Amino acid sequence: MELLLALIIATLTGTGIFLALRARTYPVVLGLTLLSYAANLFLFAMGRLSINQPPIYNEQITHYTDPLPQALVLTAIVISFSMSAFVIILSLKAKAQLGNDHVDGKEQIKEEPKL
Amino acid sequence: MISHLPLYPLLVPLLAGIFTLMFKRLGINTQRWFSVGFLLLLLFVNLVAFNSTFHTSATVYALGGWEPPYGITLVLDKLSALMVLLTSLLALGAFSYALFERMDTKSLHFHPLFWLQLFGINGAFLTGDLFNLFVFFEILLIASYSLILHGNKEERVKAGxxxxxxxxxxxxxxxxxxxxxxxxxxxxxxxxLALKISSLPNSDVGLVAAAGLLLLVVFGLKAAMFPLSFWLVHTYSSISAPVVALFAILTKVGIYAILRVHGTLFGADAGELSYYYIPWVLNLGLLSLIISTLGVMAAHSLKNKIGYLVLVSISMLLILLGINTQEAISAVIYYTIHSTLIAGGFFLFADLLARKNILPHIRLVGGLFFAYALAIAGLPPFAGFFAKVMLLDAAIQNSQQAMIFTLVLTSTLLILITLARTGSSLFYEQKFEHEGVATVLHRRSLLSIFFLLFLSVLLVVFAHPIMEFLSQTAVEIIHLKEMTE
Known part of the structure; x- marks a missing residue:
């Protein structure tokens, strides 16, 4: 299970980085989303993987899963979700105002950037 | 009341943000009065908090009564209280400029966003928990994302x-x-974390070192450390003036985070990992200094130049962090205060020059430019000079002293020449950036700019008591662990 999860995180991170390095805003947004999924899964896995165990500490219970990473992931998911929403709106605004969806706001660099 | 003191610098901006949003329908003037009132309240609260740190060591406030290490803590010590106070002073300058120039009406939610920005910054300074630091970073970031777009220009969307x-x-x-x-x-x-790292088994050292360097990348991005600094000039030169003046503290949040997180986690007791990040900080700081000095010389517009000057000040701070002695740490804080105020004021000033007809007041404005140029280049009688003296003084014992001396002194000289050139082309040849007929400068707008400069002068006038306080602060940072044990 550990290997599987590690592979999933690695795939998500790899594709995320690849997409985040593209020149159009849509793949970049998608890449950022995948990266944040990878980070969330990674954070979750840091509480160690365990199945069918209560996420709470109790005197009688000897085996329990660490509840803190779950709380952290919840926070991180909310934050990354809102950030994704923001960046989508921002890139739509950029597309509307700049007339194209290049991350630099122009189709190709023809002239020296104006200072 | 007083036992909840570390909480107030967070509550005031949060409530102010909520109230200014709630009472938006009562009109912009109500919002303005609310904001002015809350800003004065915040200043008062921060002064009380700052005053309380004089005689006590750090106050650790457990949120909701959950004791550390299980709950989230806020830490009010000399450094965080000072940074919070500095933020509110800078906010006063930036905010008054926005009011004087009526710039707060240019987009819908300037006031609430401004307050949430302050909430995030104060939180990042006060928190004693790493994940909570992340949350406050996100709060200050999402507010800054929206504030960048304030004024709504194409350039800002791109930079944003x-x-x-x-x-x-x-x-x-x-x-x-x-x-x-x-x-x-x-x-x-x-x-x-620091306690756990001091008794870390050998097998885990590599993992923790990697995590620490990952965090250094993150804080380096916030602080605009060299390979991560290319966003700053473009962003800062295109966004509206009161916002960018407030952003002068954002890069310092990165410096503060390196000082607080890395300085505590990988301090003197960290065994194998003790100060392992220092060579990175020092060398990247030196590299940053070279690149940003060249940038200052190459930049065409005044706003771009100031952007690069901010990078220069960041490089100085990184070099000081890299020297890492008690004197260097107190110089970091001293220079942080000075460079934040001056960079904020200079951005406001550049905005006035770009938008207004200054000819009726050219002597006043020219004199002000002269003062700011001296202050930002680090010449007497301003605080930047003392900070540089302290830097060179602290660098003498460092193994890279020759490099540090050469780069810092050369960079200062080059910056001085460039600023002299800028000043002469601005005020002798009168090549202003605005086109056509601009409105005449109103003298009250200079008030905010004078205010920020005046604070930097106060830093020099009261240099002795301030330095005494700062060296206590530095001792507190370096020996944090011994005190908590």
């Missing part, structure tokens, strides 16, 4: 897009760093 994407990647790296630290050490309280 770069800034947002870069910082989202930064947040992901931050989460990965936090996750690794938690996975190895099982805690996120900064002091508790």
């Amino acid at each position: 897009l770069h800034y947002v994407i870069l910082n989202l990647v930064g947040s992901v790296l931050f989460l990965l760093g936090i996750g690794t630290l938690y996975g190895v050490l099982g805690t996120l309280n900064i002091e508790d």
